[in-house]
Amino acid sequence: MKKTALITGITGQDGSYLAELLLEHGYRVVGMTRRTSTDVHERLEHFIDDIEFVSGDLLDQTSMTKIVETVRPDEVYNLAAQSFVPTSWTQPVLTGEFTALGVTRVLEAIRAVNPAIRFYQASSSEMFGKATEVPQRESTAFYPRSPYGVAKVYGHWITVNYRESFDMFAVSGILFNHESPRRGKEFVTRKISDGVARIKLGLATELRLGNLEAKRDWGFAGDYVRAMWMMLQQPKPEDYVIATGRTHSVRDFVRIAFEAAGIENYEPYVKLDPRFVRPAEVDLLVGDPSKAKQHLNWEPTVTFEQLVEMMVRADLERLSSIRT
Numbered sequence: 001m002k003k004t005a006l007i008t009g010i011t012g013q014d015g016s017y018l019a020e021l022l023l024e025h026g027y028r029v030v031g032m033t034r035r036t037s038t039d040v041h042e043r044l045e046h047f048i049d050d051i052e053f054v055s056g057d058l059l060d061q062t063s064m065t066k067i068v069e070t071v072r073p074d075e076v077y078n079l080a081a082q083s084f085v086p087t088s089w090t091q092p093v094l095t096g097e098f099t100a101l102g103v104t105r106v107l108e109a110i111r112a113v114n115p116a117i118r119f120y121q122a123s124s125s126e127m128f129g130k131a132t133e134v135p136q137r138e139s140t141a142f143y144p145r146s147p148y149g150v151a152k153v154y155g156h157w158i159t160v161n162y163r164e165s166f167d168m169f170a171v172s173g174i175l176f177n178h179e180s181p182r183r184g185k186e187f188v189t190r191k192i193s194d195g196v197a198r199i200k201l202g203l204a205t206e207l208r209l210g211n212l213e214a215k216r217d218w219g220f221a222g223d224y225v226r227a228m229w230m231m232l233q234q235p236k237p238e239d240y241v242i243a244t245g246r247t248h249s250v251r252d253f254v255r256i257a258f259e260a261a262g263i264e265n266y267e268p269y270v271k272l273d274p275r276f277v278r279p280a281e282v283d284l285l286v287g288d289p290s291k292a293k294q295h296l297n298w299e300p301t302v303t304f305e306q307l308v309e310m311m312v313r314a315d316l317e318r319l320s321s322i323r324t
Contacts, residue, residue: 002027002028003026004072004075005022005027005028005073005074005076006054006071006073007019007031007076007077008032009032009079010033010053013179013221014122014221014224015077016182017180017182017222019031019047019051020047021222021229029050030051030052030053030073031044033053033056043182058097058098058102059097059105060105064108064109067109068113068114068117072114073117074117075117076106076110077122077232078102078119081151081152092147095148096154098151099148099155100150100154100155102155103121103155107159107168107170118232119159119169119171120171120172120173121170121171121173122172122173122228125216125285125287126144126145126148126152127149127156128285129143130143135217136241137288137290142156156174168237169232171237171238171240172239173228173239173242174240174242174287175227176217176219176242178220178223179220179307179311180307180310181311189218189253190311191207192209192250192253192257193308193314194315196257196258197261197312200316203319206269206271207270207271208272209250209273209276210250210276210277211277214249215249215285216247216248216250216285217248217285218248218304219242223301223302224242226298227240227292231296244300245287245288254266254270260313
């Protein structure tokens, strides 16, 4: 029989790639969205007719329980969150409601309707924050440096708690930074690729950024959603770090992005803007994906350099088509 997957946050970057993957595997895919007066399905347009949608809200326990009762999923992927780190400082309470307590509401809905449903929680490398060891692995202590990171730690541990307390198949993927041409423009990687494309096409003259020395472990979102699915196909529930094991600075990303657009010297275009510097910076995050490679046979297929070039090319094509 065809499996059914329920995805919260389906309209986001990860949700769109995951929906594509699950459709390729023959799933019935149901996406949960919040009611809105604007169209938020841009990332899903090329396969939107293959997806079912239900309206729900992570802030409302009743709606979550009703959705699980109605959809009767085999698997639930909780990708919905207030996921933009800078916003978590200006809206810390809302971030906690969505990103922390929202996880509990989904787990409670599953426990009430059918505890046999398999559950995936989108954990984050931001939970490590001021990392106590390098590289970070599943056993590394958490030291979050933002309200978003704190909320993600709660979501992670409540998932562990339900797994151990109620014998549920509930797992967390501790995903390091993963990007794509579908990334929102508020995120630094997409801000860079979009800004570089605009400079190349004469639509802008500068790119304003914060800390260029911050280092991250960046991978391709399409690779990372494959790991999500793999976790729910295992015989027993376990948490996994998903990363490339390589680290690069924001400056590296900028340099390669400008080179991909045919601009050799980026320095005249990049301006440091204090507004984009975090109150508490996370300086170095790099993951150890050994467990995922060994247990899931998971490997990233897109290199950092290929990822940056992919994003710049996509923004150049998009902006060029708008101009013409």
